[in-house]
């Protein structure tokens with residue numbers, strides 16, 4: 001579903017766009033079941049390194065990342081040559097204290113440009129009371145703001161990083177989504193979310209797309225070509241998984257995680273994702 005000019009203009013003006021339906025409720029439920037079948041077998045929620053770049057490990061997660069309606073919308077913003085740089089599950093269990101502090105994604109990513117878009121895909125309904133995301137409109141025009149690391153246990157971000165300015169709460173826009181819908185946000189948009197006070201899990205799969213012309217300044221990094229061609233070669237291309245958790249997929253994921261952790265945790269002693 002290509003975006004019309006009004007939608008494209010509103011993304012660049014406000015720094016976000018939502019809601020966009022990218023799959024049916026039934027398809028979202030199918031992917032949720034695939035995730036939860038793994039979690040049941042694993043004995044608990046997906047966590048640690050497996051929560052990140054999950055599309056390298058599971059065929060169903062790779063399929064979500066390549067959903068034509070998602071890529072059409074992203075192409076409208078970034079152009080035809082698209083790499084998927086990262087993916088992360090943001091899951092909040094009902095009645096828990098997990099939250100996401102106000103932050104800008106760009107802070108630790110090391111990418112040399114800000115034409116980076118996150119598609120946050122809801123695999124379960126994410127009403128306001130579930131701790132839906134909140135956006136600070138037009139904050140992407142403020143360029144990079146200082147952050148401080150808290151490493152707070154309940155904070156779902158890699159470093160528990162918080163923006164070092166007061167965000168006017170009354171300017172925050174709630175981003176409720178239904179299962180199968182997505183929001184898009186700009187890499188400099190200030191956003192966060194509160195704990196889940198609903199009766200169901202809040203399950204978001206965040207997909208980070210970049211144009212092939214961007215480069216990683218912090219590590220020799222990897223990404224997956226999901227549309228068009230790559231005339232730059234800044235990133236080592238990652239393979240799609242052939243089967244869930246097969247040895248080649250696990251090896252490719254480990255290789256990519258090393259590069260991602262080197263970038264996101266630079267300056268710390270962390271060697272893997274903390275949550």
Ligand SMILES: O=C(O)CCC(=O)C(=O)O
Nearest residue numbers: 090100133192193204206
């Ligand atoms: O899921 C959330 O509440 C936050 C997600 C987020 O920070 C992101 O996708 O960039």
Ligand SMILES: [Fe+2]
Nearest residue numbers: 103104105191
């Ligand atoms: Fe974020």
